[in-house]
Amino acid sequence: xxxxxxxxxxxxxxxxxxxxxxxxxxxxxxxxxxxxxxxxxxxxxxxxxxxxxxxxxxxxxxxxxxxxxxxxxxxxxxxxxxxxxxxxxxxxxxxxxxxxxxxxxxxxxxxxxxxxxxxxxxxxxxxxxxxxxxxxxxxxxxxxxxxxxxxxxxxxxxxxxxxxxxxxxxxxxxxxxxxxxxxxxxxxxxxxxxxxxxxxxxxxxxxxxxxxxxxxxxxxxxxxxxxxxxxxxxxxxxxxxxxxxxxxxxxxxxxxxxxxxxxxxxxxxxxxxxxxxxxxxxxxxxxxxxxxxxxxxxxxxxxxxxxxxxxxxxxxxxxxxxxxxxxxxxxxxxxxxxxxxxxxxxxxxxxxxxxxxxxxx
Amino acid sequence: xxxxxxxxxxxxxxxxxxxxxxxxxxxxxxxxxxxxxxxxxxxxxxxxxxxxxxxxxxxxxxxxxxxxxxxxxxxxxxxxxxxxxxxxxxxxxxxxxxxxxxxxxxxxxxxxxxxxxxxxxxxxxxxxxxxxxxxxxxxxxxxxxxxxxxxxxxxxxxxxxxxxxxxxxxxxxxxxxxxxxxxxxxxxxxxxxxxxxxxxxxxxxxxxxxxxxxxxxxxxxxxxxxxxxxxxxxxxxxxxxxxxxxxxxxxxxxxxxxxxxxxxxxxxxxxxxxxxxxxxxxxxxxxxxxxxxxxxxxxxxxxxxxxxxxxxxxxxxxxxxxxxxxxxxxxxxxxxxxxxxxxxxxxxxxxxxxxxxxxxx
Numbered sequence: 001x002x003x004x005x006x007x008x009x010x011x012x013x014x015x016x017x018x019x020x021x022x023x024x025x026x027x028x029x030x031x032x033x034x035x036x037x038x039x040x041x042x043x044x045x046x047x048x049x050x051x052x053x054x055x056x057x058x059x060x061x062x063x064x065x066x067x068x069x070x071x072x073x074x075x076x077x078x079x080x081x082x083x084x085x086x087x088x089x090x091x092x093x094x095x096x097x098x099x100x101x102x103x104x105x106x107x108x109x110x111x112x113x114x115x116x117x118x119x120x121x122x123x124x125x126x127x128x129x130x131x132x133x134x135x136x137x138x139x140x141x142x143x144x145x146x147x148x149x150x151x152x153x154x155x156x157x158x159x160x161x162x163x164x165x166x167x168x169x170x171x172x173x174x175x176x177x178x179x180x181x182x183x184x185x186x187x188x189x190x191x192x193x194x195x196x197x198x199x200x201x202x203x204x205x206x207x208x209x210x211x212x213x214x215x216x217x218x219x220x221x222x223x224x225x226x227x228x229x230x231x232x233x234x235x236x237x238x239x240x241x242x243x244x245x246x247x248x249x250x251x252x253x254x255x256x257x258x259x260x261x262x263x264x265x266x267x268x269x270x271x272x273x274x275x276x277x278x279x280x281x282x283x284x285x286x287x288x289x290x291x292x293x294x295x296x297x298x299x300x301x302x303x304x305x306x307x308x309x310x311x312x313x314x315x316x317x318x319x320x321x322x323x324x325x326x327x328x329x330x331x332x333x334x335x336x337x338x339x340x341x342x343x344x345x346x347x348x349x350x351x352x353x354x355x356x357x358x359x360x361x
Numbered sequence: 362x363x364x365x366x367x368x369x370x371x372x373x374x375x376x377x378x379x380x381x382x383x384x385x386x387x388x389x390x391x392x393x394x395x396x397x398x399x400x401x402x403x404x405x406x407x408x409x410x411x412x413x414x415x416x417x418x419x420x421x422x423x424x425x426x427x428x429x430x431x432x433x434x435x436x437x438x439x440x441x442x443x444x445x446x447x448x449x450x451x452x453x454x455x456x457x458x459x460x461x462x463x464x465x466x467x468x469x470x471x472x473x474x475x476x477x478x479x480x481x482x483x484x485x486x487x488x489x490x491x492x493x494x495x496x497x498x499x500x501x502x503x504x505x506x507x508x509x510x511x512x513x514x515x516x517x518x519x520x521x522x523x524x525x526x527x528x529x530x531x532x533x534x535x536x537x538x539x540x541x542x543x544x545x546x547x548x549x550x551x552x553x554x555x556x557x558x559x560x561x562x563x564x565x566x567x568x569x570x571x572x573x574x575x576x577x578x579x580x581x582x583x584x585x586x587x588x589x590x591x592x593x594x595x596x597x598x599x600x601x602x603x604x605x606x607x608x609x610x611x612x613x614x615x616x617x618x619x620x621x622x623x624x625x626x627x628x629x630x631x632x633x634x635x636x637x638x639x640x641x642x643x644x645x646x647x648x649x650x651x652x653x654x655x656x657x658x659x660x661x662x663x664x665x666x667x668x669x670x671x672x673x674x675x676x677x678x679x680x681x682x683x684x685x686x687x688x689x690x691x692x693x694x695x696x697x698x699x700x701x702x703x704x705x706x707x708x709x710x711x712x713x714x715x716x717x718x719x720x721x722x
Contacts, residue, residue, distance in 0.1 A: 283586065
């Protein structure tokens with residue numbers, strides 16, 4: 001056992017900038033690490049150019065060279081402390097045979113949604129390594145471009161969020177169909193969520209092996225569930241994935257960040273999930289969350305993305321300072337937005353805010 | 362002062378079924394009163410028939426006879442303890458000159474949205490009594506149809522929620538434009554919210570004078586705001602409306618219910634707003650809320666609307682019982698859904714659930 005515990009952690013690869021990894025591991029840092037959800041996105045003209053070159057969003061995801069290029073773009077402009085793999089959370093349902101399409105102005109849609117219990121029963125596990133090789137190639141290409149300068153974040157959708165899309169068939173304001181299924185067919189829901197959890201664990205493991213240092217679960221629709229359903233159908237399965245990764249040699253030491261949008265009220269339960277950090281959206285009270293977390297986990301967030309659209313950059317940095325000064329001393333904090341950066345974000349504002357954060361002492 | 366306090370409350374008109382009024386006034390009841398948000402709605406074939414006859418949704422709102430008819434429809438089917446006026450929250454922006462249109466499949470849209478600070482500055486107060494007479498006529502017609510059998514609930518959108526629609530110009534997932542304005546133009550936002558608050562107070566007063574016993578503020582988009590903004594730009598103005606109504610002779614004793622979707626975490630502040638009851642959406646923990654409310658206010662909600670779509674009615678009533686058994690003894694509770702009933706709700710399930718609730722002891 002002595003030798004085991006002395007063995008350097010599998011994934012604690014040395015990175016020149018290791019602020020993110022240090023906060024996730026509970027180590028001191030000179031200032032909070034900063035990255036922005038959807039930092040490679042439509043607010044950047046160079047992104048829009050590569051996106052146009054790719055022809056479609058999924059073509060961009062499927063081309064490792066272009067996916068790596070757009071992942072690197074924000075790092076050239078802003079002093080960010082992490083890169084994130086460029087991909088989409090719906091790659092897994094697509095690999096499971098649902099047929100993902102992005103229709104203009106409507107967002108994602110599946111050709112073969114799970115509109116019956118029978119359809120759920122017919123789902124077969126897939127080998128993500130063969131079906132989703134393009135994602136791992138994108139991770140490798142991004143790691144190569146990064147060298148050892150920065151940590152790279154891999155990600156997946158949460159089991160519940162993927163199930164919600166797969167059952168509804170497309171985006172929705174309230175996802176009534178999957179929410180009803182949790183009441184009417186809890187066994188079928190369990191079968192689907194378990195299959196997704198296994199698939200997601202494999203998918204994240206492969207991303208780590210390809211060069212990701214940290215992985216994140218995006219639970220975009222956890223906030224649509226009543227408390228008991230959130231715990232049972234969303235958080236439970238994220239916990240299962242985390243436990244599964246901790247049990248695997250190549251992912252044992254990989255920190256996991258979970259982000260359930262609209263679920264700040266569940267922080268206490270989230271802190272017991274095994275996650276190293278909990279993402280908070282912009283409607284949560286970060287200072288109150290820090291008191292609840294009490295150092296058990298790091299917190300990631302939660303500046304209102306609207307702040308990045310302000311032309312008045314002094315007001316924008318004042319909002320950043322307001323957020324930071326409310327935090328109890330010693331809070332393990334990863335600075336981020338409370339949701340993905342919007343296409344309307346102003347590059348100058350993003351630049352001034354991120355430089356302001358980089359100069360904090 | 363003696364004579365004043367002995368004077369019967371202006372609006373405590375006697376209703377044969379006064380469960381709702383008793384709970385709002387902190388008096389004991391034999392069982393929780395029950396009503397359903399959007400109880401007059403598309404899940405009822407008789408509603409769809411009248412809606413088709415009216416030609417458009419706004420025609421239905423503008424025809425007092427038809428609006429009263431659809432408000433009465435659910436009462437003929439289900440043992441409900443309150444009626445609610447049939448109208449829309451966007452009548453006020455329409456009266457303020459924004460030009461409301463409902464486009465098929467897209468929802469509400471304004472012809473003249475408030476896309477600039479100048480447009481906000483140009484808004485003029487309106488006399489709701491002359492501009493929105495059709496609403497008060499609908500209240501009167503519904504009161505006439507009800508007689509003194511049941512309490513009637515009048516309503517309005519909250520200042521923030523109306524402002525959000527007016528600035529964005531239409532429905533939206535995140536209302537980025539109005540959310541940004543709160544940072545960039547707080548003074549203009551204040552001007553708009555004050556004008557709306559005054560208008561809403563007049564509007565609710567006129568509904569009370571026309572026969573409403575209770576009024577409710579629907580704050581559909583309060584949950585999109587960061588905590589400080591919710592308190593400053595949404596809850597504060599709802600509190601101002603409540604204070605204004607309490608100061609007016611004809612509305613002094615009228616209980617006000619406020620419902621900010623997605624704001625269960627703000628219950629403590631909401632309980633200090635002067636509202637008689639706080640609505641909770643289905644993602645809130647009702648039992649935990651009851652402990653926080655501690656009898657200061659009544660709580661309204663919060664069954665998941667998805668339960669009404671279940672074909673298995675035993676499972677549906679079991680969910681109702683599960684919700685009720687978690688409540689601390691003596692909770693001041695108005696049973697409702699956590700959001701409007703959906704078009705997919707099954708009439709048989711609604712019937713069995715409401716009869717189940719009516720038979721509770």
